[in-house]
Amino acid sequence: MVKICCIGAGYVGGPTMAVIALKCPSIEVAVVDISVTRIAAWNSDQLPIYEPGLEDVVKQCRGRNLFFSTDVEKHVCEADIIFVSVNTPTKTRGLGAGKAADLTYWESAARMIADVSKSDKIVVEKSTVPVKTAEAIEKILTHNSKGISYQILSNPEFLAEGTAIQDLFNPDRVLIGGRETPEGQKAVQALKEVYANWVPEDRIITTNLWSAELSKLAANAFLAQRISSVNAISALCEATGANVAEVAYAVGKDSRIGPKFLNASVGFGGSCFQKDILNLVYICECNGLPEVANYWKQVIKINDYQKSRFVNRVVSSMFNTVAGKKIAVLGFAFKKDTGDTRETPAVDVCKGLLGDKAKISIYDPQVTEDQIQRDLAMNKFDWDHPIHLQPMSPTAVKEVTVTWDVYEAATGAHAVCILTEWDEFKRLDYSKIFENMQKPAFIFDGRNGLSFCSESEDTQLAYVTFRDSQGAETAMLLTGATIVDRSVNITPAENYKLPPEAYRHILDGNSSPTNEAVKKAEDVVSGMLAKGFVLSKDALQRAKAFDEQHQLLSTASATVVSLDQRIGLSEKLSTGMAMVSGKVREVDERYQVSEITRSALASAEQTATNAGSAIMSNRYVSTGASWLSSALGKVMKAAEDVSILTKEKVEKAEEERKQLFWDERRGMVSEYAKVHLDEPLSNEPPTVPVYSMDEQKLRIA
Numbered sequence: 001m002v003k004i005c006c007i008g009a010g011y012v013g014g015p016t017m018a019v020i021a022l023k024c025p026s027i028e029v030a031v032v033d034i035s036v037t038r039i040a041a042w043n044s045d046q047l048p049i050y051e052p053g054l055e056d057v058v059k060q061c062r063g064r065n066l067f068f069s070t071d072v073e074k075h076v077c078e079a080d081i082i083f084v085s086v087n088t089p090t091k092t093r094g095l096g097a098g099k100a101a102d103l104t105y106w107e108s109a110a111r112m113i114a115d116v117s118k119s120d121k122i123v124v125e126k127s128t129v130p131v132k133t134a135e136a137i138e139k140i141l142t143h144n145s146k147g148i149s150y151q152i153l154s155n156p157e158f159l160a161e162g163t164a165i166q167d168l169f170n171p172d173r174v175l176i177g178g179r180e181t182p183e184g185q186k187a188v189q190a191l192k193e194v195y196a197n198w199v200p201e202d203r204i205i206t207t208n209l210w211s212a213e214l215s216k217l218a219a220n221a222f223l224a225q226r227i228s229s230v231n232a233i234s235a236l237c238e239a240t241g242a243n244v245a246e247v248a249y250a251v252g253k254d255s256r257i258g259p260k261f262l263n264a265s266v267g268f269g270g271s272c273f274q275k276d277i278l279n280l281v282y283i284c285e286c287n288g289l290p291e292v293a294n295y296w297k298q299v300i301k302i303n304d305y306q307k308s309r310f311v312n313r314v315v316s317s318m319f320n321t322v323a324g325k326k327i328a329v330l331g332f333a334f335k336k337d338t339g340d341t342r343e344t345p346a347v348d349v350c351k352g353l354l355g356d357k358a359k360i361s362i363y364d365p366q367v368t369e370d371q372i373q374r375d376l377a378m379n380k381f382d383w384d385h386p387i388h389l390q391p392m393s394p395t396a397v398k399e400v401t402v403t404w405d406v407y408e409a410a411t412g413a414h415a416v417c418i419l420t421e422w423d424e425f426k427r428l429d430y431s432k433i434f435e436n437m438q439k440p441a442f443i444f445d446g447r448n449g450l451s452f453c454s455e456s457e458d459t460q461l462a463y464v465t466f467r468d469s470q471g472a473e474t475a476m477l478l479t480g481a482t483i484v485d486r487s488v489n490i491t492p493a494e495n496y497k498l499p500p501e502a503y504r505h506i507l508d509g510n511s512s513p514t515n516e517a518v519k520k521a522e523d524v525v526s527g528m529l530a531k532g533f534v535l536s537k538d539a540l541q542r543a544k545a546f547d548e549q550h551q552l553l554s555t556a557s558a559t560v561v562s563l564d565q566r567i568g569l570s571e572k573l574s575t576g577m578a579m580v581s582g583k584v585r586e587v588d589e590r591y592q593v594s595e596i597t598r599s600a601l602a603s604a605e606q607t608a609t610n611a612g613s614a615i616m617s618n619r620y621v622s623t624g625a626s627w628l629s630s631a632l633g634k635v636m637k638a639a640e641d642v643s644i645l646t647k648e649k650v651e652k653a654e655e656e657r658k659q660l661f662w663d664e665r666r667g668m669v670s671e672y673a674k675v676h677l678d679e680p681l682s683n684e685p686p687t688v689p690v691y692s693m694d695e696q697k698l699r700i701a
């Protein structure tokens, strides 16, 4: 049985080895680490890192052919292939400080391998290292080889956190670099055979050692460069009135550029990009290439600029002072779906705000208070050392509080800053947040992924006066609807009162108001559902509350129950959801399209759920809701369509959906407006001030 040992049980070593163990049942995999607490966590139910899907994989193989241990020497001694996946932080002192990679941990691992080995070994660089590191490692290993043969391979890891398992299951490529000698090629072949257990052969690239080492640094530099490029453009957009999301979309449509990695943000974070680019810069400088070094340095400078620009925007918008003001920070991890905070832009933003004497309240679903306090007090680059070697917990920053309740974080705040793109932030009740904030309230979206009712220059504001008595209620139904990444927020003008005609059907004893406005509501809402738009659950609750406030729902509840029994809506709904979930997951497993199918699933499920919520809370159900059941049918059909699409089709559909969104957004708004507005619209909602207190006004943002 082939034995693999991995030195370093971190974000790379843990998931990578777990997947190798899962995919290669005939290989025994031991993951070792000098950190006792980390290994204990790997052996417990509370894994040391949060990564979707990881727990599942670990549970399947742990104790079978996957072991976590602190007995480093034993497992190294027994292994045929040794992966080294230890920290390679940026040096903080000495030659190359602030740029060069610190190879202390790598070197100590190599020396230990040389000390304890009694048989031939293949030693694999899994850590990201400077080009030519293998040469140094070779010298260390062979210096005292006692006749043992070592083959060094470079096998850099390309997984991204938050999607690590998916990336490992279905990598774009596996890169293996080795010596161009017969022994070197034999070692390359041995490692290739491991990956060939699940990775198609044409995705396993073999190169020489230096190409493999350098490719890793180059890949990260290219990725980070895209983000700095779009972030640089975002500054220009803000100065000119262009919309960076629209620009990125238009640019990414060019197939030579492609749509991925063009999301403008508060800046990139994570343990790799900055460290690896600094490393690349240093290597360029050492090789007498200052122009090349400066080129890449600029990627980091723009990133720093973006973070400080964000802080400046917050402070300047808030009347040039945040002193003593509570600011809620939503999201602290460097990206969604991870609890990792290494080099997170949130640290720089918080430090900037603290520098201006703000009081900060932080919420992140995966990051603990202890971690946040450590991060805020830590020196630059210290975070990238093994945890037990990091400086001891410094005193907590007292202007910072951390809570597990997002609404509590925002209560009493003058501003909310979104710093991580957690999906849950898209579903928050922003009206509730707004209501509990100090006024004027500000929201700063550092991820550019959310649309809020904020009075920024991006907001399209319309004050709408309804001539029709039902128009206002119809509009309420659409509150919180999400059209791809835009949310429609409709709030009644203060002291709004329904006109007497709205009550007429109740007074008449007629519970079926089938006037034009209601019909239009059916069309618009069912149209939106069928197109996959997500109606906000909470918005419908609000619509219901609105109805109740005006005593329009007196007969609805009883009718809903009988209606449900009559057409079996609940049953259809749960069947629909089960079918959607099952089929989408099946496709996911077959084609490994998790990212896309997950969002399709979420959207389908949410649509179905919200349709359900609409059923229970929508007063139009009580008025002969055949339209709703047909809308539900369309939703289920749409979801089924998604589930049978192949990877390519899903991707295409996503693209088409986006295209549709861009094409139809304006159309929708004006179509809707035509029905409900006094003045029909051509392109955009009108921005007209409220001018009369006795008319019914709604604000659409």
Ligand SMILES: NC(=O)c1ccc[n+]([C@@H]2O[C@H](COP(=O)([O-])OP(=O)(O)OC[C@H]3O[C@@H](n4cnc5c(N)ncnc54)[C@H](O)[C@@H]3O)[C@@H](O)[C@H]2O)c1
Binding pocket: 007, 008, 009, 010, 011, 012, 013, 032, 033, 034, 035, 038, 072, 085, 086, 087, 088, 105, 106, 108, 109, 126, 127, 128, 129, 157, 158, 159, 160, 161, 271, 272, 384, 385, 386, 387
């Ligand atoms: N995090 C990522 O997404 C990612 C992706 C690709 C590559 N990388 C690279 O992989 C390497 C590891 O990154 P990580 O994120 O897993 O770091 P990590 O800090 O999560 O894990 C490294 C582990 O190595 C252990 N360690 C250090 N020296 C050791 C020694 N001598 N013996 C035994 N254990 C030792 C530490 O205790 C730690 O648990 C880095 O070079 C990084 O640049 C990281």
Ligand SMILES: O=c1ccn([C@@H]2O[C@H](COP(=O)(O)OP(=O)(O)O[C@H]3O[C@H](CO)[C@@H](O)[C@H](O)[C@H]3O)[C@@H](O)[C@H]2O)c(=O)[nH]1
Binding pocket: 128, 157, 158, 159, 160, 161, 162, 220, 223, 227, 260, 261, 262, 263, 264, 265, 266, 267, 268, 269, 270, 271, 272, 273, 334, 335, 336
């Ligand atoms: O369009 C985008 C994409 C990403 N980010 C940010 O960029 C950072 C890095 O994101 P990502 O690359 O997804 O995560 P990492 O886990 O840091 O993965 C990168 O770094 C790893 C370590 O080297 C590599 O293995 C991966 O291939 C590479 O994507 C995060 O702060 C993201 O929020 C943006 O701001 N805009």
